[in-house]
Amino acid sequence: MTVHDTRHGLDRRVTLTAPLTLASGQMLDRVEIAYETYGSLNTDASNAVLVCHALTGDQHVASVHPRTGKPGWWSRMVGVGKPVDPARHFIVCANVLGGCMGSSGPGSVDPATGKPFAMAFPVITVADMVAVQLALLDHLGVGVLAAVVGGSMGGMQALQLAAAHPERVRSAVIIASAARHSAQNIAFHEVGRQAIMADPNWAQGNYYGGPTPSAGLAVARMAAHITYLSEAGLTEKFGRRLQDREALGFGFDADFQVESYLRHQGLSFVDRFDANSYLYITRAMDYFDLAAPHDGRLADAFKGTPVRFALVSFTSDWLYPTPESRRIVKALNAAGAEVSFVELESPHGHDAFLLESPELNRVVDGFLRAGE
Known part of the structure; x- marks a missing residue:
């Protein structure tokens, strides 16, 4: 593994030199990960929080976006005095595999041809995204996350990580998300x-x-x-x-x-x-179905999990409506997991998790502090 840029908190790059085997069975010989970090890892490496972005997000969670000049996409949640706080946490956010802000994706150069992969890039899954994030955490010296936090597709990544790798995370916050993509x-x-x-x-x-x-x-x-x-x-x-x-x-x-x-x-x-x-x-989001490897039994995805879970939905979100969150809560209860759930009132639809929401901040802050 080679680090190309080690500037703290800004536009960092890591290249995984070992081949990555994807869920499809195909392989990527070299995977580049673009990421940002905020705060510092404490002496026992116990304060790391992974923030996972949604479909159109990126690693610039709390810093000015280099292309648009706008504040980070979740600066309401991540920052000094916020629920995910660099004064308390070592915060990591990576551009997902398949993305276009520095991580390997279809626009990346194929070493075999010297040209962009384009549609020759292999089809990826949410599980593949998580595998790359875990490799990044290994590089950063993070064995076990204090928490993984994500909304929408970020919530899918958080669910995948907690279900498939419960030994790597103590708490998971899933906001406005689902355990599978519906037909709609x-x-x-x-x-x-x-x-x-x-x-x-x-x-x-x-x-x-x-x-x-x-x-x-x-x-x-x-x-x-x-x-x-x-x-x-x-x-x-x-x-x-x-x-x-x-x-x-x-x-x-x-x-x-x-x-x-x-x-x-x-x-x-x-x-x-x-x-x-x-x-x-x-396409990766459409393929996501956490229960599929367990014969459709979602509870089995969390069997025996030690992870604490917090789920949040919004009343006006019809993309990932409250019943989707309740389905996850029911499965976690059946698996004997520790879980809390709240439905927040909001007129803003699915985007409510990205907008000013004191109630959401209180929920996330309280949950993270209870686990520290």
Whole structure:
């Protein structure tokens, strides 16, 4: 294993020189991991917290994003005086395998050809993402995590780590997530993937160095973003208000504010995300089913686990609704695990876990402190 950049807290890189065998049976000869750390590992290496990001997140959890200039995606949760605090914790956040912010993915150069992998990159799973994160923790000298924390796809990684490697973590916080992707989740992802692949610039994934499938990726982002919100939230924020006009335009420009908002979300997304990474990561989420290796018995995934669990859902989240969290809680109870669960009131839909939420902060802070 070779460290390419050891700057504390900024744009760090590690290359795994040993081949990585993926869930598909394929192998990656060299895997690069891009990550950030905050705080310091204590003398007995007992204060490490792994933060796992969602589909469109990255390692810049609490630092300014180098492409957008915006604050870290979870700076409300991670930072001095926050629930995940560098004064108490050694915080690690890595760009997932398949990502586009420095970790190995379809945009990475294939050593065998000297060109980007594109669609020759092997299909990955959430379990593969976790395997890479564990290799990173080994490199950082972290044997057992104090906690793993994640929302949405980050929650899937936290569940996978706690279920498959309970000896590596003491506590797990799963927010607005699920133990499997539903048919509806898969359907929304497929709409996004088809939008990307229908863009003429996608060129079977071989667009690196040329025009990118930005139109298809923007549409994919627009469709996905709708699922992150709620009808009540959209109505409150936009309603049927017109955009910079007094009357209907009787055309196909953005007549309504909500149209303009979605177009902005789509266009801004293409500046920071790779279309092929979107294909690969959404496919990994669709494959996720924690009960599948246990003949569909989710409780068996947690049998005998010593891990403490906290689950949080939101009332208006229809992408990963409360019944999905309750299913996990029921399985944990059946497995005899220590688990707490709370459903928080919010009008903001799935994105509530990323927004200002004093109640969420109190829940996470209290749970982490109880385990210290």
